[in-house]
Every structure is written in structure tokens, then in C-alpha cells.
Amino acid sequence: MNIQRVVKDLVATKRVFGLHAKKLQVLEDAKGNVEVAVDPIGCRKGDFVITIAYSAARIAVGNPKVTTDLTIGGIIDDWTEDRWYNRRSPKGT
Numbered sequence: 001m002n003i004q005r006v007v008k009d010l011v012a013t014k015r016v017f018g019l020h021a022k023k024l025q026v027l028e029d030a031k032g033n034v035e036v037a038v039d040p041i042g043c044r045k046g047d048f049v050i051t052i053a054y055s056a057a058r059i060a061v062g063n064p065k066v067t068t069d070l071t072i073g074g075i076i077d078d079w080t081e082d083r084w085y086n087r088r089s090p091k092g093t
Helices: 055-061 081-086
Strands: 002-010 024-028 034-038 048-053 070-075
Touching (some): 024 070, 034 055, 055 070
Parallel strands (some): 034 070
Antiparallel strands (some): 048 070
């Protein structure tokens, strides 16, 4: 699992069958890398979330046949911008 931040909703009108009714989010990690995840819990822009990857991501969606390798597993209630940015450099500088 990793901590990432929701950047925005992703709108994709044409999708494979397993993703046709799933909400998608663009996420960013502490290094600025961007990924797309299935959002089964309803996150908002700016939320810090826990992500589940690989084959466990399909199980987290509730259907192991869904074609995803990244799923949002929870919204973090207490995580600050300071903690996020301090992770980018060694020793929090």
C-alpha cells in the first residue's frame, strides 16, 4: 500500500467492460508521479488516500475480474501537507 493524493476525476467514455461503471481518479505520489486508480469509495480532489496495487487491487474493488492494478482503499483522515512534502527529501529538509 502507498499514500497518494487525488489530483482530479478522470473521465473516459469508452472503457473495457469491467470498468464501465467504475469511478476513476488521477493520483499523484510524493515524487510527482501520476497514476490512475479505481475509486470505489468516492474520494474528492485533494484527499490523501491509501492505494492497493497489483492483483490485490482487483480484490479491493470487490470483483477479481475487474481489470485494474490500482485501487483506492481508504481516505486518510489525518495527513498534512507538511508530512507529504517532507517525504520528498531525506531528513525532512
